[in-house]
Amino acid sequence: MMMEDFVVLKGITKTFGSFVANNNVDFAVKKQQVHALLGENGAGKSTLMKLLYGVYQPDSGDVFVDGEKVVINSPHDARAVGIGMVFQSFMLIPAFTVIENVALSLKDLGLTIDQRDIEKRILELSDKYGFDIDPHAKVWQLPIGAQQKIEIIKLVMAGARLLIFDEPTSVLAPHEAESLFQIFDSLRASGYTIIFISHKLNEVLRCSDEITVLRRGAVVGTINRSEATEAVLVDMIIGEKSANSQSYERKPLPPPNKPLLEMRDVVACDDRGRRTLDGLNLNIFPGEIVGIAGVSGNGQKEAGEVIQSIRAVESGHILLDGTDISHWSILDVRQAGVVCIPEDPLAFGAVPTLTVEENLALGDVEADSAKGWRPVNWGQARAKLDKVQKEFGLQMPRLNVPIRALSGGNVQRIVFARELAAKSKLLLAYYPTRGTDINAAEIIRTVLLHYRNLGGAILLISEDLDELFMISDRIVVMYHGRNVGERDPKTADITEIGYLMTDGKFSHKDRQTVTPNVPPMQKAGVESVAHVSH
Template sequence: MRGITKRFPGVLANDNVNFTVEKGEIHALLGENGAGKSTLMNMVNGLYRADEGQILLDGKPVKFSSPRDAIDNGVGMVHQHFMLVPTQTVAENLILGQKTPRFYINYKKLEQDIADLSQKFGLAVEPHAKIWQLSVGEQQRVEILKMLYQGAKLLIMDEPTAVLTPQEVTDLFKTLREMTATGHTIIFISHKLDEVVAIADRVTVLRRGRVESTVDGKSTSKAELARLMVGREVLFRIQKKPAEPTADALVIDSVSCENDRGLPALRNMSLTVRSGEVVGIAGVAGNGQTELAQVITGLRQATSGKVTVQGQDVTNQPATATIDQGLAYIPADRNGVGSSPNLNLADNLILKSYRRPPIGSGWRIDLGLVRSQAEQLIEQFDVKTPSVDLPARLLSGGNLQKLILAREISRQPKVVIAVYPVRGLDVGAIESIHQMLIDERDRGAGILLISEDLDELLSLSDRIVVLFEGQIVGEVPPEDERIDEIGLMMAGTKVEQSHAT
């Protein structure tokens, strides 16, 4: 890529970017949220056209008019925000847009191909499941499989390991090395700097739309990459005092529920979160994490069992009941569930408070107070935006998550349910959001942290439980030397068995 510039109304996304990837290498692309990484790769993938500059593939100038054009030329991208059709099955999404001879699709062969790829890359999916029935993590697996199935030679991978156990990450990295040894080329976009240092041959860092530096992946360090990304030193582990838990804040007693396909998602699960502690839940996506959060927050019916918040029974109560009991919810899907993308920032900030004084009274809403409080929260939580009137969809991922946290935490909740709160965010935003959660713990809130990022769980949690197939298979202290044990339990090994291993 030579001299690439891309503008949007009021935004210079990429400014004279020069970026070279050599055949057969794994080249990591880093940068803060909003630094221009996705825009740059969307031009390689045919979603956008550059305003200025030139793209060359195998030394020849190319201008892709669409992602279909790009994949026909061997360029595929696994997007951070999924490009899937929710009402279609996994198998149908994998072949969407491909040419089929004589209008015939051999579904038996297709399902076998999916099974072979799933086994090879450790990315288990159900071919007959519809996308809307899958968790966020499972949808990301489908995106990865889709590009592999379509035969990409240059594969752009945006946060590909977010839903994998440590063992699966190791297996994936082995596969990527085998791919590059046979001539495949990988552009690896990640915010997990440990992974970048482990896998990348070279690393390019973008900052404010420009190339800050390109460095050798084997001779650099996490600290140096973080400094290049954000322009300052970054804490990778939040400094926190020992927890001082008190009374039970959230009690889950023998809860069972079903998923969207009518299959068991939680199986007689029991867990207690006390005020003043962070309880981390580890597990591979699809093992009941989404359903657990939904049952607690009133978004899914429990088939048995009981959920109490601050001693009040909220089992199968509407979401408004859990809100009134002081429960805050930071969902995995910050665009579709955590915010209303087409509403402005001020309106998003009152989604849980407009029914009550001082914001709301009867049918009236104090718009002046809404605006002044929004401006105050945006400043307090460092949400970077030109105006509170900006639609939420125009915020970067990090700023949108800060907006959601501002809405939830400003209510001084008694219990916080945080589901993958920093997925896809840069190291600066991660540091900020992690500190907010610890501050809430120290204020006395009970925090339930659901994540697949073991570094995040080890950094924030006071204790960690592992969820597998809707059941808790073990509890361990948040110690680095237990990471292999946690990984084994995420794959279904009971805690006693993992000790023996």
């Protein structure tokens, strides 16, 4: 028997100026199914879902819910017809309890809040779906996985029948992701319909009933899960053979001699004054990619910030080439050869109002000019760009376009090109492929491997364990600001790493914490052991 469609989009077109985000899209989701939405970065997936949820309004086309034509001009309108959405950034108030956050989403909320009734309903849902949520807990006290469950409770209690999830596993450990998929199964069995946006093909193949692929704002096709394989989906997504970092040449590592970077018992605090690095020990050698695994909020970002001197070191030492840089300025650290690909390239790695060329030239000044205002060496900047494009294969957009007008993927390429052109020894890469499509992600990984093969050291901070296993020479797990274990990706157990990420202990009976072997303090002295020349 054919299943009925719950939501149907017909002829949906959405433009932003001259850019066509969605082009005459037809899209249908059957009742009580998990429908995956795939596509390259900029293919129009998020725009299409925001149109369905009322964040944007289409230029043309129609939306049908349960066979009835509807007009959705706002998220309020979407919720009124039973559509809810869980964004990557959760819509929760950290200082409020679970009850208070849920209450804000209820349609029937009066002048007073019946906390007992809301608590009862939360506990009923928590028991039914295995959420294990304390209704009286403050949101800021809860792990990311629990916060995501609160978002689901909000939607269900608000009357949503269609739940849209935007990259829901990006902040979860492997066993937490599997728990989410089990929740999907339970929700589907209870009559709910789910749209699931993901860049991870194994996740889509694990939990979806149907899969729709978008390319350049248009639908390539919709297939049943039974017809889908990774090869079929990749071909639909990119339409051509993608780069393959797994087959990229990996030069053998030189015998360990002296670390390029040493972090010894480093302690640092977050913006609220709470200890976020708690005696962190970490070594990185030249020609090595060290991947940092950990659930978001366990000190990964702060580890990179103290290396760059963006965040102060309370105690402990950071050595670069044997020299203590713990209290150097940001400029001194950068001039010593530490460069960075930030988590949000547009916010932290570029000036939005400047053009592509001007952003590429940032930092390129005449070395022998007087202090104060110094002229940009445009010729040197363009020469570096040409060399990087040839050596790393990074294609650049037009140079005279303001960088804020570009997609996230293109902004990231520009920042990559500028940082790779610097005379660097250590590259800090924060979530470099987050939000990118398959082909762009493979290009980035290939560039990182090439940098490593030239002798550069990389600290790779990523929440994609597949990525860490694919290109890291060594994986370090961080939990509560400490290094709780190091593994060789070729022999590591991904389940064990998942447990280390979430409770700092092994999955084995002994569950002993691994303490890395830290060499004794060496005398300070500047010695360049790695230098990537472009």
